[in-house]
Amino acid sequence: MNTSMRTAMCGDLGLADVGRTVTVCGWVSRRREHGEHLAFVDLRDHTGVVQCVVDGTADVRSEYVIQVQGEVRRRPEGTRNLELGTGEVELGPCTVTVLNPADPPPFAVDDRQEVDEVVRLRHRYVDLRRPRLQANIRLRATVNRAIRSAMDAQGFVEVETPLLWAPTPEGAREFVVPSRLSPGSGYALPQSPQLAKQLLMVAGIDRYYQIARCLRDEDLRADRQFEFTQLDLEASFADQTDVLGFVSEAVLGAAESATGERPQHVVTMTWAEAIDRYGTDKPDLRLGMELVDLSPVFDATGVKAFGAPCVKGIVLRGGADTARSKLDALTERAKRLGAKGLAWFRVVGDAPDGRALESPLDRFLSETERSGLLDATGATRGDLVLVVADTHRVACTVLGHLRVELAGRPVGEGPHRYVWVTDFPLFDGTGEEGHPVAAHHPFTMPHPDDLDRLESDPASVRSQAYDLVLNGWELGSGSVRIHRADIQSRVFAVLGITPEEASSRFGFLLSAFRFGAPPHAGFAVGLDRLVAIFAGEESIREVIAFPKTQSGSDPMTGAPKTLTPSVLAELGLRVLPPAD
Numbered sequence: 001m002n003t004s005m006r007t008a009m010c011g012d013l014g015l016a017d018v019g020r021t022v023t024v025c026g027w028v029s030r031r032r033e034h035g036e037h038l039a040f041v042d043l044r045d046h047t048g049v050v051q052c053v054v055d056g057t058a059d060v061r062s063e064y065v066i067q068v069q070g071e072v073r074r075r076p077e078g079t080r081n082l083e084l085g086t087g088e089v090e091l092g093p094c095t096v097t098v099l100n101p102a103d104p105p106p107f108a109v110d111d112r113q114e115v116d117e118v119v120r121l122r123h124r125y126v127d128l129r130r131p132r133l134q135a136n137i138r139l140r141a142t143v144n145r146a147i148r149s150a151m152d153a154q155g156f157v158e159v160e161t162p163l164l165w166a167p168t169p170e171g172a173r174e175f176v177v178p179s180r181l182s183p184g185s186g187y188a189l190p191q192s193p194q195l196a197k198q199l200l201m202v203a204g205i206d207r208y209y210q211i212a213r214c215l216r217d218e219d220l221r222a223d224r225q226f227e228f229t230q231l232d233l234e235a236s237f238a239d240q241t242d243v244l245g246f247v248s249e250a251v252l253g254a255a256e257s258a259t260g261e262r263p264q265h266v267v268t269m270t271w272a273e274a275i276d277r278y279g280t281d282k283p284d285l286r287l288g289m290e291l292v293d294l295s296p297v298f299d300a301t302g303v304k305a306f307g308a309p310c311v312k313g314i315v316l317r318g319g320a321d322t323a324r325s326k327l328d329a330l331t332e333r334a335k336r337l338g339a340k341g342l343a344w345f346r347v348v349g350d351a352p353d354g355r356a357l358e359s360p361l362d363r364f365l366s367e368t369e370r371s372g373l374l375d376a377t378g379a380t381r382g383d384l385v386l387v388v389a390d391t392h393r394v395a396c397t398v399l400g401h402l403r404v405e406l407a408g409r410p411v412g413e414g415p416h417r418y419v420w421v422t423d424f425p426l427f428d429g430t431g432e433e434g435h436p437v438a439a440h441h442p443f444t445m446p447h448p449d450d451l452d453r454l455e456s457d458p459a460s461v462r463s464q465a466y467d468l469v470l471n472g473w474e475l476g477s478g479s480v481r482i483h484r485a486d487i488q489s490r491v492f493a494v495l496g497i498t499p500e501e502a503s504s505r506f507g508f509l510l511s512a513f514r515f516g517a518p519p520h521a522g523f524a525v526g527l528d529r530l531v532a533i534f535a536g537e538e539s540i541r542e543v544i545a546f547p548k549t550q551s552g553s554d555p556m557t558g559a560p561k562t563l564t565p566s567v568l569a570e571l572g573l574r575v576l577p578p579a580d
Helices: 117-122 131-153 194-202 240-259 271-278 324-336 367-377 392-407 448-453 485-495 499-513 527-535 565-571
Strands: 021-033 038-045 048-055 065-074 089-100 176-178 186-188 207-215 227-236 267-270 310-316 343-348 356-358 384-390 418-422 427-430 436-438 465-470 473-480 520-526
Touching: 021 048, 021 089, 038 065, 038 089, 048 065, 131 207, 131 227, 131 240, 131 527, 194 207, 194 227, 194 499, 194 520, 227 240, 227 527, 240 418, 240 465, 240 473, 240 520, 240 527, 267 271, 271 392, 271 418, 310 367, 310 392, 324 343, 324 392, 356 367, 367 384, 384 392, 436 485, 465 520, 465 527, 473 527, 485 499, 520 527
Parallel strands: 048 089, 267 418
Antiparallel strands: 021 038, 021 065, 038 048, 065 089, 176 186, 207 227, 227 520, 310 384, 343 356, 343 384, 418 465, 427 436, 465 473, 473 520
């Protein structure tokens, strides 16, 4: 990385360089006076920091950009700093050239203090100098490089798809760009390259991938931004098994490049199993506390609270000392999540076998129910059992939320546990007009074993769709696509999409399919989320160079900004008054 202005990087210098005269460039991280005629300057570039011994009269201050020439020498005995990568050496005596002075920074450029996020984003160019952010951005580049290598090795071709596109059926609001040349018309910025990559399969590209920029006008949160980046791929003459293999190879290769270790084989489970065992289709396998089916224990119960279609429980190991106020708060939380209530049982040691129960409901249980509860859950002395009785969906969902909240484990904390979730429902609920709603998108292939129920019982039909989950975060989703016109027509009919509407919305894709569409399947991995977990961050904003705030604004540039009358006129637009 040497240039005409430098011969070494600050963080690369060590004992092997002693006696060598070098030129380094960077920012002044810190200056310490040592008498009238001597000063120590810590010089920083992206590789690290090196101590430079300079003339005390040199006018260099915090964040000045300087060039330093000096001889690498051992630090005097007793002054070594083994916490610093270059802590055994220093440069001196040094000649300093100020390349650019700097105003005092709005906050210290180190990771030792918390800084308000809006201040950080307003001065993002300073924030990005911090070691943590530097490491995150470079980690992101490492992951991208590994993914490209894995995809190339598997015979995929990188193709760039348009950013100015037609609306796509992804289910989220789109950003729209007005057309100057066609007043009243506009382009949609792609939520994903979904339709474009399917057209590439019709075109015979066979295996496509892209590090794709996508945009969705959705509310922002820790794992979501307006702009996001994904590994997008599609393969012809491939099924679900093939795609899971392609993606696993890329993601596990990226993990190895980021962490130095290649994870073991990725676990696979169906959507129904994930809901039943973990209460969510994004299971965090690190947490334990699997949901236990207690319905057989209470199938003939006289306890009104357990008279429900489904009774489920979880065990909090060592949780018997949970305060009553905390238990009351958990009960209220369960109700807010949709449950009628929450039953709790402390396992105490008063019984002969050391497994007595303490609970407001204990006196209503039979001995068979007590022992059945303990045997089914495996709870022992000192544990806490939480139980929800309701419909299967409510009981699982509520306990799934409580499981994650009680564990309180940061998403980036190891180990990294990957899981494939397959066989999602093809439809998710019913729309305003009474038609089923596509759970993924209307081009997802139904499970072949369920095709005969497509019209008669659509809610029971599984799809050939699949998600990849890491530590409770969905990394991405994909599916086998419908490539047959007869199946596509049936799915459109179930969704209430008329042939005329289908032609209007997706005509260019359906027309292409008439000219020979191969069987194909694909996937997309959210790289922002993947890198955030590798970096141990709780928000993807920390691994994006220039993110937006929670409100969608950019404090640095002031975006979004009001469009001037001349721009609006050129685009044929006018701004309506705010709605009352």
